[in-house]
Amino acid sequence: MLRLSKLTDYAVVVLIRLSHGEAVQTSPGIAAGIGLPEPTVAKVLKALAGSGLVSSQRGARGGYRLVRPLSAIPVTDVVAAIDGPIALTACVEGSGTGCEAECTCPVRGRWDLVNDAVRQALGRITLADMDRSTPRPHVRAAAQQPQNLAFTLISAE
Amino acid sequence: MLRLSKLTDYAVVVLIRLSHGEAVQTSPGIAAGIGLPEPTVAKVLKALAGSGLVSSQRGARGGYRLVRPLSAIPVTDVVAAIDGPIALTACVEGSGTGCEAECTCPVRGRWDLVNDAVRQALGRITLADMDRSTPRPHVRAAAQQPQNLAFTLISAE
């Protein structure tokens, strides 16, 4: 269903939570703040730290800290950090069951078209756009119909 | 990994195949033509027929027929036919484990932003764009680097 993993959803919540309140926050603290199991949050934070989206401080009174502001973090980066690079299809299977014949797979390579379109669409949206408490500079309509908001956002450029 | 199902991949191939050759084609015939297991192709065709992308003719000498031309079928429709409506997150879980507190889920509803962005990106690409044998009107660069092609396609409008 073109679904992205639940961990990515959590990652967004965690990052936004991290942008509020104290500069450095511990993983149990964040977990308690957003009402998610602690091990899961820890897993997400590890992945985010591995991708450089957050920096970690070990030891007592350690924790995680946001490196960039929310407005400098496109959704693409979060997805890439958790789910790996965006690639909607795993068409490259290697042994080529039927892709060797030129007429057999008429879309060979064409999925990149879709991949990049999605990548760009997600690259335009930052976490600041997704944070309800942040005033969104690109969009200025009412907050009741997110669909129209998105439309405005995209068509504005 | 923001992956769309393999069935959707098949659906695109099937639809393009259906646009070539005979007007009505049987599911075993298509399966043989693209080198995929017949039951799988049949399943894809059923879903496509259910969504009205193809029309089915039962009985002897029956088969499937393309309703609209490829250029009138955006990728969105294929995804919606196979995977259901595009919704990257299943945030709406009903009982609200932690989404009831107002500050608990700071992105509540904001995923629609992303959903619609993806939806629009996919809505701009039609199956004709993905068919290698069809001359693509929007893109006119060389066919060696699909990534750049996609970039051209999107940024051209």
Add this chain to the structure above:
DNA sequence: GTAATCAGGACTTCCCAGGTCCGATTACAG
């Protein structure tokens, strides 16, 4: 020195995509 925190891996559980099957329906042939 001690306690608190992150880092990394291995493991189990669960769900759904992927694949397969059999029954219902229709058209053609005699």
Add this chain to the structure above:
DNA sequence: CTGTAATCGGACCTGGGAAGTCCTGATTAC
């Protein structure tokens, strides 16, 4: 008009991967 064959339609089963949990080790402030 009836029989037959070819096809669609829906239900079933299975394997892979994500989601979540736990443990041990490394690092740093107090």
